Amino acid sequence: MKKNITKEEFNKIFNLLSEYYNVYAPVKKKGDGAFSNTDIIYYEKVTNYDDIEWNEKSTYSPKDIIFPISQTIMNFTYDQVYVPDIKSIKPIYILMRPCDINGIKRLDEIFLRNGVEEDFYYKRLREKVFFALIECVDGFENCFCVSMNANKSSDWDFAISNNKHQSLISIEINEVKNSKIKNIFESLFSTNTTNNNSNNSNNSNNNDNFEIFYPEKNFKKVTLPNVEEMPSFIYTDSKLWDEYKERCIACGRCNTTCVTCSCFSTNDLHYDDNPNVGERRRVWASCHIPKFSLMAGGHDMRKDNASRMRFKTFHKIYDYKKRFGEEKNHMCVGCGRCDDNCPEYISFSTIINKLSARLISKEKI
């Protein structure tokens, strides 16, 4: 089901949807950028069209909606333990570009199918989440989703395009899915409705035959390593990794903005006034943030930043696929946020290309 609708109609749908769902979308926060007088875009609850940043890539991915930055997983009082419930959290719609939808699917793999058991905390939030697509045609400066096969998705209940018609919003409802929005949409726009009194409804009908587009090519293209098994020399190849000892400052922005970084740590905190009462939290932890591989006794597995870079690179474009099988994609979806946000101008897509080139050149030798 496809329709071109006005902004007012869009807001009407959103109002109805908001009765049942929390709708999250990219929101531009004026002045919240790290540098003064700069903005930042992150996912927040929205209630109408104008809340949403339609034209720019979000600085942070939407993953924190399902995998919160800091999440209480249990409260304890002396010898009693409670798991906080999430009953009060409404079901969620997230408006995402295709790379992020694919990114969440990667998280599903990690949290639900990696270990022996499904991750309880991820699963119960994930079950509340539904996807909507923000059409993405040209991508952005550092995107390489096409190379990562993450440029398309059909896993959405509805898709929104701002590009088809200048004053109207094109919206497509996924017929395959039996979603709430389908009912809302049908009730508002069924052909039998006679209250279509605005002139543009006639106009819009003529253009209802649109297609949702996906990026077909990016400014950046990466060549993935074409090897079954990484040769052992590459793990310690100084030509490839050594420069990152100095260049990378281990600030962790590549991890925190990444849609697929899923590492976390658990912290126990004991309340000041009574240390027998407290909570256990799950908090993001990442390979480029200090303490990541710090073990009891003070032994650090990855002291220099080059080894952290290698770890991340392999994780994103080698280990994951090896773990989950050839039919799966790599973990990295090519959203390019790591490159967007690196204060040292380290380009991850360049690292991938360098790795692939190195594998080939070494093979020839």
Place this chain on the structure above:
Amino acid sequence: MSLDINRKIIQKNAFRITKKRNKTAIRIRVPGGHLQTKYFSIIAQIAEEYGNGSVHITTRQGFEIPDIDFKFITEVNKLLAPLINGLECSIGVSIDNPEDGYPAAGIRNISACIGNRVCPFANLDTTNLALKMEKEVYPNNFHVKIAITGCPNDCIKAHLQDFGIIGMTEPQYIYNNCIGCEACVKVCTKSVTGALSLHNHKIKKDHRRCIGCGECILKCPTSAWVRSEKTFFRLIILGRTGKKNPRLATTFLNWATEDVVIQVIKNIYALIDKEIDKSLAKEHVGYIIDRIGFNVFKAAVLKNVTLNKEIKVAQTLVFMGYQYEKDVFMNLLPHSTF
């Protein structure tokens, strides 16, 4: 015919007596230290037609064109008109006739660090504030130095001014966004004042130690620190170089808003007018206040100023400086000692 010049008048016109007889130099103001390059051609033209083809870049971010014959003051002033129009009149400075040159030279060029037009550390557009300030204080004949710096790094050396304005932000902590990585704690401890510490895997801030530099915001990988909506200022005062008692400026107001800073600085002029020692060719504002006392100064500059609720006002001024006459220990050692 020998030259007959009223020195008082030409000095107010931003020309000066120079070492060379019959030669003067013109000082060009560049409020905020940021200049459209189109003005370079005017400066070049004056230097080439009336000066010696060279220009001095002043410590206050202006230009001084030397070696101009006194007799060409009128011509030079005419050439300056587009500069005065573009840099002064256009921002709201009231100057009756720009073709007559600068109407005053007492208040020195308001200098500013490069600010957030370029610098990642700056908490504000310092040039913009300099322009705003220029409108409030220029033209004025009292010798007052003002500089604006975007963060407590103080690249413009606000600590050596009568009024040094240091831009601040009040970092806002978003508890749930914090992953306890301690990037902010590290930078604050190592490079700033150690206002932050880790407690229960989250951050605690000692507001008294926070100098509003924004380093924690710059270092945070999850945007758990964000800038305050308001930009704040530390107003440091009465710093100086000079032959009598050089000293660094010290804090008068902390966490002041822009409005408060501007009003306080505007208030200084009435005080100077009332208290200045007219027997001297000029008396710097710092020495006036040394003479009349801090409390008189404080009452005068805070008169009719509505202070913002976050502000802290100094109860006393503690200067770190030195007096040359105390350098009695600087004896010349007998050569043989070496």
